[in-house]
Amino acid sequence: MSTIKTLEDLNKAAKRGLESIIPSKTKIMVGMSTSGLASGAQEVYDALAAEIKKRKLDVVLCKTSAMGMDCIEPLVEVIQPNRPRLAYSRMTAKKVPEVINQVAKGVVDGFKPTYRMDEEDYLCLNEKKPYFKGPLPNDVKDIPTISNVDFYKKQVKIATRNCGMINFESIDEYVAKGGYFSLYKALTQMKPEQIIDEIIASGLRGRGGGGFPAGVKWQTCRRAHGDIKYVLCNGDEGDPGAYMDRSVMEGDPHSIIEGMIIGAFAIGATDGFIYVRNEYPLAVANLQRALDQARAYGFLGNNIFNSGFNFDIKIGKGAGAFVCGESTALMTSLEGKAGEPRAKYIHTVEYGLWNRPSNLNNVETWANVPAIISRGAKWFSSIGCKNNSGTKVFSLVGKVNNIGLVEVPMGIPLKDIIYEIGGGIPGGKKFKAVQTGGPSGGCIPKSLEDISVDFDALWEAGSMMGSGGMIVMDETTCMVDIARYFIDFLEFESCGKCVPCREGVMRMNEILHDICGGKGRPGDIELLESMSKGIVDGALCALGSTAPNPVLSTLKYFRDEYTAHVRDKKCPAGVCKALIRFSVSDEKCTGCGVCLKKCPTECISGEKKKTHVIDQTECIKCGVCKESCKFDAIIVE
Amino acid sequence: MKKAQTMDKKVKDIIKKYYGDKTAMIAILQDVQEEFRYLPKETLSFISKKMDVPLTRIYEIATFYNAFSLKPRGKHTIEVCLGTACHVQGASRLIDRLERDLSISSGDTTKDKMFTLEEVRCLGCCSLAPVIRISGNVHPYLTQDELPKILRNYK
Ligand SMILES: Cc1cc2nc3c(=O)[nH]c(=O)nc-3n(C[C@H](O)[C@H](O)[C@H](O)COP(=O)(O)O)c2cc1C
Ligand code: SF4
Ligand code: FES
Numbered sequence: 094m095s096t097i098k099t100l101e102d103l104n105k106a107a108k109r110g111l112e113s114i115i116p117s118k119t120k121i122m123v124g125m126s127t128s129g130l131a132s133g134a135q136e137v138y139d140a141l142a143a144e145i146k147k148r149k150l151d152v153v154l155c156k157t158s159a160m161g162m163d164c165i166e167p168l169v170e171v172i173q174p175n176r177p178r179l180a181y182s183r184m185t186a187k188k189v190p191e192v193i194n195q196v197a198k199g200v201v202d203g204f205k206p207t208y209r210m211d212e213e214d215y216l217c218l219n220e221k222k223p224y225f226k227g228p229l230p231n232d233v234k235d236i237p238t239i240s241n242v243d244f245y246k247k248q249v250k251i252a253t254r255n256c257g258m259i260n261f262e263s264i265d266e267y268v269a270k271g272g273y274f275s276l277y278k279a280l281t282q283m284k285p286e287q288i289i290d291e292i293i294a295s296g297l298r299g300r301g302g303g304g305f306p307a308g309v310k311w312q313t314c315r316r317a318h319g320d321i322k323y324v325l326c327n328g329d330e331g332d333p334g335a336y337m338d339r340s341v342m343e344g345d346p347h348s349i350i351e352g353m354i355i356g357a358f359a360i361g362a363t364d365g366f367i368y369v370r371n372e373y374p375l376a377v378a379n380l381q382r383a384l385d386q387a388r389a390y391g392f393l394g395n396n397i398f399n400s401g402f403n404f405d406i407k408i409g410k411g412a413g414a415f416v417c418g419e420s421t422a423l424m425t426s427l428e429g430k431a432g433e434p435r436a437k438y439i440h441t442v443e444y445g446l447w448n449r450p451s452n453l454n455n456v457e458t459w460a461n462v463p464a465i466i467s468r469g470a471k472w473f474s475s476i477g478c479k480n481n482s483g484t485k486v487f488s489l490v491g492k493v494n495n496i497g498l499v500e501v502p503m504g505i506p507l508k509d510i511i512y513e514i515g516g517g518i519p520g521g522k523k524f525k526a527v528q529t530g531g532p533s534g535g536c537i538p539k540s541l542e543d544i545s546v547d548f549d550a551l552w553e554a555g556s557m558m559g560s561g562g563m564i565v566m567d568e569t570t571c572m573v574d575i576a577r578y579f580i581d582f583l584e585f586e587s588c589g590k591c592v593p594c595r596e597g598v599m600r601m602n603e604i605l606h607d608i609c610g611g612k613g614r615p616g617d618i619e620l621l622e623s624m625s626k627g628i629v630d631g632a633l634c635a636l637g638s639t640a641p642n643p644v645l646s647t648l649k650y651f652r653d654e655y656t657a658h659v660r661d662k663k664c665p666a667g668v669c670k671a672l673i674r675f676s677v678s679d680e681k682c683t684g685c686g687v688c689l690k691k692c693p694t695e696c697i698s699g700e701k702k703k704t705h706v707i708d709q710t711e712c713i714k715c716g717v718c719k720e721s722c723k724f725d726a727i728i729v730e
Numbered sequence: 731m732k733k734a735q736t737m738d739k740k741v742k743d744i745i746k747k748y749y750g751d752k753t754a755m756i757a758i759l760q761d762v763q764e765e766f767r768y769l770p771k772e773t774l775s776f777i778s779k780k781m782d783v784p785l786t787r788i789y790e791i792a793t794f795y796n797a798f799s800l801k802p803r804g805k806h807t808i809e810v811c812l813g814t815a816c817h818v819q820g821a822s823r824l825i826d827r828l829e830r831d832l833s834i835s836s837g838d839t840t841k842d843k844m845f846t847l848e849e850v851r852c853l854g855c856c857s858l859a860p861v862i863r864i865s866g867n868v869h870p871y872l873t874q875d876e877l878p879k880i881l882r883n884y885k
Contacts, residue, residue, distance in 0.1 A: 128855050131868035163857035333813030333852035371760075371797045372853055374866075412756050412795035415851070429753035431794035490815040490856040497857050528814060562856075564814045578817050582851060588794075691875065693830065715830075716823050720873050 096391030098399050103268065103277055106390070110269025114213075114259060115172060115224065119152045119196055121145075124168040124257060126159040126343050127375050128336075133185065134167040140186035141169070144193045152196065158344025160257030161498040162244050165207060168257075171196055175225040177233055178213070179206040200232045209236045216254045217271025217467040244495045244514055249476060249502050251484050252300070252460040253337075256344035256498075261379050264386040267347040273392055275466035279355045280400040283466075288359040289315065292462070294470035296482035301327050301418075301455030302530065302559045304548035307462075310452055314442040315360045317450035322362040324353050325427070325446065325453040328369040328376065329411055329418035332531030333582065335562030337486040338456035340498055342369065342376035345460065346383035350406060352462035354392060357404045360452050365406035368423050371413045380408055415532075415586035419634050420445075420453050422588070433588045434634035455560065457486055478504025481547035485558065491528075491565040494519050501546070508542040511565060522567040526650070529564075530557030532579045532586075533639035535646025536572065555646040557639075571668035572651040573658050577605035579643035587636065594637030597628040601644065611671040613659035622648065667729035670714045674730060679704045681726035688718035688727070734772065740765055741773050742780070750781055755791055759798060767807075768799040804839040804846040806884050809863040813852030816860040824860055825849060827874040831881070844885065 097103055123129070123138045138156070145152050159166065165182035169192060172178045179201070181192055191204045212223045239245050250256075259266040267273070279288055293308030314322060326349060330338040341349065353365050369377050384406055387393045395403045409427045416422045417432040424446040426432030445451025461483060465473045474482040481503035487510070489499050494516035501510060511517070511524060518524050526536040535556035537544060544550050548558045566575070580602045589595045601624055604617050625641030632638040648655060657663045664672040677688075677697075684702040696712050699705030707718070719727040744761045748754035762773050769792055778785040792798045810825045825836060828847055832840050839846040855861045858870030864884055872880075 127853075127868070128857055128870075131855050131858055131861065131870045330854070331851075333817075334815040334856050335852070336854040336856055339854040370854075371795075372850065410757060410760060411797075412760060413797035413850075414795050426756065427753075429751075429755040429791075431790050433794075488815075488856055490859060491818045531814075562814065564818060566818055570818050575818075578814070586851075693827075715826060715874070716820070717827075717874055720823075721875060 096389070097273075098391060100277060103273060106265050106268040108269075110263065110265035110267070113153075113263060114266050114269055115222070116153055117174060119150070119174070120172045121152055121154050121196070122157045122170045122172070122260070123154070124159050124166055124170075125156040126340060127373075128163045129159055129166045129168065130375075132163075132166040136186045137167045137169060137184045137189065140189040141193070144189050148193065148197065150193070150197060155260045156262065157259065158256050158261050159340060159498070161248075161253065161340075161500070162495065163497040164495055171206075172224065173199060175227070176230055177224050178210040179233065179236070180208050180210070180239075182207040200230075201236070202232065206233075206236050208239045208242050209233055210239050213258065214250070214254070215270055216251065217275060217464055219468060243516055244497065244499070247505065247509055247514055248500050249484050250500050251464050251473075251476070252348075252457045252486055253341060253345070253498065253500050254464065255348060256340055259345070261344050261346065262382060264347060264383065264390065267345070271467060272347055272463065273351055273390075275463040276351050276354055276392060277398055279466055280358060280398045280402060285315065285359045285361065288355065288466070291470050292359070292465060295465045295473040296470075296477075296480070297458065297461055297465060297473065298481070298548060299455055300457035300461070300485065300560065302533070302557065304558060307454060307458055310442060310454070311356060311360050313440070314362075314450050314452040317443045319450045321364070321449050322360055323446045323449060323451040324357045324360060324362045324365045325423070325451055326353055326365070326367040326459055327418060327420075327423060327453055327455045328367055328373075329423060330370050330373075330456070330560065331415040331418040331586075332560050332562045334490055334528075334564045335488050335531060335560055337488055337498060337561045339373050339376050341456050341460050341486075342373065343379050346380045347387065348460040348463060349380075349456055350383055350387050351392070352459035353406060354397070354404055355462050355466060356452065356454070356459065358400075358402050362452065363404060365404065366409050366427055366446070367406060368409045368411060368417070368427060371411045377408060377410060384408070414588075415582075416588045416634070416636050419636060421634070423453065424451060433590045434636070436633055457561070477502050478545060478547055480549060485546070485561060487561045487563040489515050489563050489565070492518055492522065492567040492570065493565040503547045504545045506542075507537065507544045507546055510546065510563070511542065515565065518565070518567050522569065524565070525568050525570060526566045526572065527563055528556075528566065528575065528643075529562065530559030530642070531562050532583050533557055533635065533642055534559045535642045536566070536575065536650060538650040540650075555642070555649055557642070569666055569668070571664055571666035572647045572654050573605070573664075574609055574666075574668045576644045576647045577602070577609050580605055580640070583636065583640045587640075591631070591633040591637065593628045593631035594633070594640060597624055597631075598637070598640050600624060601628075601641070605644070608655065608658045609664075609669040609671070611658075611662050611669075613662075615659065617659055618648065618652070618655050673714065674709060675707050675712055675714060675716075675718060676728045676730075677705050677707060678726045678728050681724045683724055683726070685723070687721050687723070691717045691721050693717065737766075737770065737772060738776055741776050745777065745780055752781060752783055755783070755788070756795070759788075759792060763798060767803045768801060770802075771800070802839065802843075804843050806844060806865045807846045807848060809848050809850045809853065810836070811851070811853045811855070811859070811861050811863070812849050813856060813859075815856035816852075819859040821860040823874050824862060824872060824877065827877055831878060845881070
């Protein structure tokens with residue numbers, strides 16, 4: 094690889110990339126993100142490689158990451174000359190020969206692809222390239238296009254524009270999608286102030302949760318005194334139930350790197366760090382490879398694009414502490430210390446990492462930057478809603494049919510995400526609430542399902558945008574248990590530096606444990622409320638000051654569930670162990686005996702074909718009977 | 731004696747890899763842990779002497795971050811995800827079952843040193859909830875019923 098210094102060099106790399114994105118021969122791609130691999134993508138990949146070799150086919154086999162719809166993984170995609178791109182879902186090694194058969198013949202027959210793509214969006218180039226010319230081949234006519242798949246219909250992809258579309262191991266493919274052209278433009282045609290103005294005008298707000306205007310932060314950091322400044326990327330993604338940043342780091346690492354270089358140039362920074370969570374080994378590997386490639390091309394290092402600008406990026410690995418996602422704690426951790434937050438009256442844009450001006454942005458924030466520079470602030474702010482430009486990526490998980498990563502324009506109604514993209518609640522159950530904002534956020538009840546999903550509306554409803562976890566809950570989720578779950582999480586993750594958080598959260602946890610354990614006392618609910626106020630006011634960092642949110646928001650919308658626990662000693666959702674009992678329905682039980690064999694305490698008895706009985710004194714409420722009964726005969730009340 | 735020497739040698743190499751940089755302490759401890767599966771006491775005193783960092787500082791880091799363990803771990807670490815997505819899909823039943831079947835509490839290691847049971851808060855595979863990870867392999871969409879069979883494959 095030789096370095097790239099001119100537009101001509103860059104165009105050459107783009108040409109190479111395009112040839113590998115849409116080659117002149119057949120190409121097969123396997124989604125190999127963490128979730129793809131967990132669903133068995135490696136076996137499928139190996140089987141494909143073996144079958145291709147066995148049949149001596151001239152086929153390119155390569156890896157890509159996930160496009161978002163994780164519930165249909167492992168995903169295999171086929172691109173053949175002059176045919177639409179086809180996606181085969183829920184692949185197994187067994188189905189491989191059949192798919193290869195179709196590939197060899199060049200027609201679909203038998204096992205059907207889930208969707209097809211007729212063209213590919215090159216967002217940063219403002220261009221769509223078709224996969225085929227001329228009429229649509231007959232054999233694929235009844236396969237829906239991706240824009241007709243419910244899950245993708247309402248999505249708009251900016252931050253995840255390349256995820257699942259390119260091979261994350263190839264920098265040329267990233268360049269072919271318009272990558273590093275924004276960097277070229279920024280470094281050779283724009284002044285730092287101009288870049289900052291553009292980002293301010295775009296209205297881009299930090300995607301890490303707080304929603305602070307990114308351009309304003311850059312400007313303050315640019316104006317701060319100091320020769321050495323840093324730009325940092327927050328890839329700590331500590332919110333449990335969220336994995337957007339992992340997907341971008343794994344699937345399109347260059348978009349983050351390019352964004353950071355542009356930001357560094359605008360701010361006047363010399364060094365960059367990406368702080369990645371310990372739990373994401375694949376993200377670290379993919380980022381490291383991408384950094385090496387960018388360095389080899391001269392996008393990192395000295396005199397980038399002959400502009401005289403020097404900059405490089407290193408990776409810092411977290412070690413499993415949620416609080417290190419907080420800006421001051423993250424910087425302390427990068428310095429190699431225990432990551433405790435400090436008071437924020439000294440701003441990190443002035444005194445941050447090693448007491449030097451430091452600008453921290455989230456993974457998704459950085460990934461948006463190249464797109465804004467190439468397409469312009471006006472384009473970006475035309476997407477989304479008032480004061481909330483652009484899109485937001487969410488991990489739509491929990492009790493919903495279509496589980497996966499979705500990128501939607503800001504301001505979309507919540508119900509569109511749940512019912513249209515998510516396809517509603519499985520098993521005909523009732524939608525109850527959505528949890529957003531992670532441990533600092535709250536629950537939005539069904540009654541507010543029309544709410545506009547943006548920073549301000551969610552905040553008003555007592556929740557938060559957060560980094561993008563969206564956990565859907567149905568009638569079998571206990572809201573008191575959810576509040577207890579988050580408080581328990583925060584007690585564990587509190588760094589212990591200040592008293593309101595260290596002691597206060599612990600006491601709240603004790604009260605919630607008692608309530609869930611059937612030992613709730615009158616007055617507990619009021620006590621929780623007054624303690625919450627103390628913690629919100631007194632805690633040093635945002636971990637503590639937002640810790641009561643999950644309790645306050647569930648109290649606001651689901652107070653009756655708390656009352657049921659405290660006063661009636663009942664868990665309406667059937668979750669809290671101390672408040673429920675398992676029994677067998679006389680009507681539904683067929684006496685098949687499955688539960689009897691599975692019960693670990695052997696407390697179920699009954700003759701074949703007769704209704705079984707659970708001995709309440711021995712039952713440990715493990716729930717295995719309910720999980721294994723095919724006739725839904727186990728009653729929980 | 732011999733064992734102690736190889737241990738020192740390995741740690742020395744790790745420190746060298748980071749040029750003895752004190753700000754790389756977290757990365758150094760991570761490498762040491764990867765080598766020995768936990769942080770043996772002797773390695774910490776060795777690092778303290780070699781790098782001229784007070785032992786209390788090193789302990790502070792080793793106890794602050796959840797990824798570090800001061801206790802020996804088993805051959806396989808079972809990480810049960812208790813993230814929000816896994817929690818609403820019944821992850822607590824998985825941990826209860828594992829605690830019962832392995833006769834240990836979360837955080838402990840079985841007598842035969844085969845398994846260490848740990849709770850983690852989200853593995854980033856929330857779409858596959860509930861999940862557990864054993865020695866780096868993610869097992870998706872689990873029910874407690876499947877656990878015994880999965881564990882047998884790791885013996
Ligand atoms: C306890 C705590 C945890 C946080 N965790 C994260 C995180 O995992 N990822 C993230 O990007 N921001 C996290 N934040 C927010 C960061 O402090 C910071 O606001 C953000 O990274 C700034 O980037 P942005 O302006 O681009 O959003 C956390 C904040 C707190 C208080
Ligand atoms: S609020 Fe909690 S996490 Fe933040 S500094 Fe205080 S004790 Fe630490
Ligand atoms: S909540 Fe379990 S993997 Fe994220």
